[in-house]
Amino acid sequence: MEGGNPPSIFSSAVLRLIRNGGLLCACLALAAPARAVDSPDFDPQSTPAAPCGSGTPAPGHPLPELRATAAGLTLTVRQDGNRLCYVANGNADAPVIRVRVGTDFSITLNNEITDPDAIDAVSGPAKLTTPNEPVPESAGFYRVIPGMRHHATGATNLHLHGFAVPPVKPQDDVLTVCTDPSVGTAGCGQRSFTYRFHVPANMSEGLYWYHPHVHGEVQAQMLMGLSGALLVEGPQEDARRAAGLQERVLIVRQTQDLDAGKTSAAAMTAAPPIRPGVSVSSGLTPAATQIDTAHELLCAMNSGIDAISLNGTPVPVGDAPDTALAQLRIPASGVELVRLLNAATDAFLDLALVDAAGNTLPLEVVARDGSPLSDDSGAVLPPAPTEQSQFVPPSGRIEFLVHAPPAGTKAYLVTRAVDTGCAGDRVPERRLAVIESSEGPLPLRTTVPPTPRVEPNLFSGLLARPTERQRVIAMAEYPRPGSYDQIDFYLFERKAGAVLKPYMMGDKPAITLRAGTTEEWVIENWTNELHAFHIHQVHFRLLEVDGQPLEQAPLLDVVNVPYATATGYHSKEGPVRPGRVRIKLTFPETLAGDIPFHCHLVDHEDNGMMAVLRVLPRSHLASAGRAGFSP
Numbered sequence: 016m017e018g019g020n021p022p023s024i025f026s027s028a029v030l031r032l033i034r035n036g037g038l039l040c041a042c043l044a045l046a047a048p049a050r051a052v053d054s055p056d057f058d059p060q061s062t063p064a065a066p067c068g069s070g071t072p073a074p075g076h077p078l079p080e081l082r083a084t085a086a087g088l089t090l091t092v093r094q095d096g097n098r099l100c101y102v103a104n105g106n107a108d109a110p111v112i113r114v115r116v117g118t119d120f121s122i123t124l125n126n127e128i129t130d131p132d133a134i135d136a137v138s139g140p141a142k143l144t145t146p147n148e149p150v151p152e153s154a155g156f157y158r159v160i161p162g163m164r165h166h167a168t169g170a171t172n173l174h175l176h177g178f179a180v181p182p183v184k185p186q187d188d189v190l191t192v193c194t195d196p197s198v199g200t201a202g203c204g205q206r207s208f209t210y211r212f213h214v215p216a217n218m219s220e221g222l223y224w225y226h227p228h229v230h231g232e233v234q235a236q237m238l239m240g241l242s243g244a245l246l247v248e249g250p251q252e253d254a255r256r257a258a259g260l261q262e263r264v265l266i267v268r269q270t271q272d273l274d275a276g277k278t279s280a281a282a283m284t285a286a287p288p289i290r291p292g293v294s295v296s297s298g299l300t301p302a303a304t305q306i307d308t309a310h311e312l313l314c315a316m317n318s319g320i321d322a323i324s325l326n327g328t329p330v331p332v333g334d335a336p337d338t339a340l341a342q343l344r345i346p347a348s349g350v351e352l353v354r355l356l357n358a359a360t361d362a363f364l365d366l367a368l369v370d371a372a373g374n375t376l377p378l379e380v381v382a383r384d385g386s387p388l389s390d391d392s393g394a395v396l397p398p399a400p401t402e403q404s405q406f407v408p409p410s411g412r413i414e415f416l417v418h419a420p421p422a423g424t425k426a427y428l429v430t431r432a433v434d435t436g437c438a439g440d441r442v443p444e445r446r447l448a449v450i451e452s453s454e455g456p457l458p459l460r461t462t463v464p465p466t467p468r469v470e471p472n473l474f475s476g477l478l479a480r481p482t483e484r485q486r487v488i489a490m491a492e493y494p495r496p497g498s499y500d501q502i503d504f505y506l507f508e509r510k511a512g513a514v515l516k517p518y519m520m521g522d523k524p525a526i527t528l529r530a531g532t533t534e535e536w537v538i539e540n541w542t543n544e545l546h547a548f549h550i551h552q553v554h555f556r557l558l559e560v561d562g563q564p565l566e567q568a569p570l571l572d573v574v575n576v577p578y579a580t581a582t583g584y585h586s587k588e589g590p591v592r593p594g595r596v597r598i599k600l601t602f603p604e605t606l607a608g609d610i611p612f613h614c615h616l617v618d619h620e621d622n623g624m625m626a627v628l629r630v631l632p633r634s635h636l637a638s639a640g641r642a643g644f645s646p
């Protein structure tokens with residue numbers, strides 16, 4: 016299927032500039048945006064005295080950038096007390112890594128973590144009383160036993176979120192590849208690992224990201240600072256540059272999770288479900304249990320509001336002076352592309368543009384989760400201005416155009432308060448950035464860049480493919496057997512006779528299928544809080560939310576799953592109606608291997624809300640083992 020010559024998101028922005036302003040301005044790349052002023056003590060240089068640099072950058076400060084090639088770049092994980100950082104070329108500000116479609120690149124990850132106990136302190140107070148069992152088939156990993164928490168080892172690895180590369184080393188294998196800290200024994204067998212990736216020529220251009228994925232300590236390592244943006248570039252990006260459209264990368268991180276590992280402090284307002292076959296006095300025995308669909312609604316008392324940051328600067332809550340916000344100064348009549356990553360561990364965003372009086376302004380979304388808005392053929396759709404706020408779950412990305420406000424006025428990028436359910440965290444409204452137009456003469460440009468040809472991407476034609484199988488995947492939380500003030504998390508295929516238990520490293524795949532298969536999954540949320548369903552390697556089309564079909568089924572790699580409701584909301588009384596989304600997905604032969612899927616509220620993932628899907632290459636049906644997946 017050919018995409019023809021549909022409008023490019025970038026050229027359409029340029030065309031609108033022509034229509035609106037008469038003069039096409041390519042000035043945006045040339046007119047340097049006003050630089051935010053870093054505080055005098057900000058120094059991102061990694062030194063022995065300050066391994067993660069020092070001071071606080073100016074709000075929204077530009078992030079360092081690196082181009083990754085086959086020659087490779089090195090990311091060194093360093094630690095300064097309760098901070099972790101990715102250091103590249105001596106700079107402890109995690110770089111925005113740029114890669115090109117159709118090329119190879121490599122990243123060497125060095126683990127110089129010095130104090131795993133500090134990671135453990137962040138992951139929460141509930142500690143193991145007996146050692147975790149090593150997982151024989153995955154050196155360096157430990158089982159997360161129900162009723163216990165993983166004791167941080169300081170092992171780390173690298174996941175390229177959203178990347179359509181195989182889950183096979185030396186590419187995106189998070190299940191067997193890890194590196195050890197610079198202290199202690201080498202459980203992973205290595206303190207450094209060189210990943211070698213090939214970016215498929217038909218992968219979508221856009222914003223992706225990288226973060227650690229050692230099951231059991233993902234949340235702690237991300238809260239401590241480990242995440243960074245990754246931009247995949249190709250003809251679309253070339254057109255953007257040629258048009259002079261200025262861009263800005265914004266990363267929201269979470270720096271604190273008040274209930275991390277502190278579930279015991281939460282007051283449950285509903286009684287624990289009755290679990291057939293599980294004795295209350297059974298202590299910490301890992302027990303399988305059946306889903307209890309009649310009594311699944313727990314609420315939790317919430318303690319406070321978690322802290323988030325934007326490009327490394329704390330985001331204030333409530334009224335804050337403009338100087339505390341990221342400064343976006345856009346040349347008058349100009350437009351800027353904002354590429355925003357929600358790298359928070361569990362904070363949701365609901366983005367809107369407003370004027371100084373709080374009136375909503377239109378926002379033009381051009382891409383989500385690294386995929387330009389496109390139809391099923393892969394043809395890019397023009398941005399549609401909307402005043403509807405834009406929900407971005409943890410790990411999600413959104414790219415949108417912001418127009419300079421009229422001279423002398425201001426606009427604000429805000430994230431609205433989010434109702435995460437009575438068991439979820441409090442997410443208040445916050446201002447992220449103030450937007451103003453900058454003055455001065457603008458350079459002129461007289462030619463329009465050619466519209467790039469948009470080729471079908473890896474997931475083009477997904478909607479047209481026949482669905483071969485439907486599955487129901489359920490998300491659930493239960494009080495821990497024998498320890499009812501703590502919660503375990505579950506993600507499993509709901510079917511007759513289903514048995515569920517929290518995911519443990521080394522668990523066999525929950526689902527096995529053949530490459531090329533196309534399926535529809537209904538993902539159910541049987542809890543009273545939002546969850547963010549994410550699957551590695553593939554993007555899916557979101558077809559329905561709570562039974563409502565979506566007009567343009569977006570291509571995503573993470574989706575919010577609405578919380579459950581029941582007669583007598585916030586009650587243990589049933590019947591429970593789970594929140595539901597329906598997605599359609601396919602598994603290309605080139606991505607065969609063991610593909611994790613999990614909740615991207617990473618505390619949930621760390622505590623069991625994860626599973627693995629094995630995609631068997633059609634040519635290797637006889638060998639179902641991992642060893643058979645060499646690319």
Ligand SMILES: [Cu+2]
Binds near residue numbers: 547614619620624
């Ligand atoms: Cu979750």
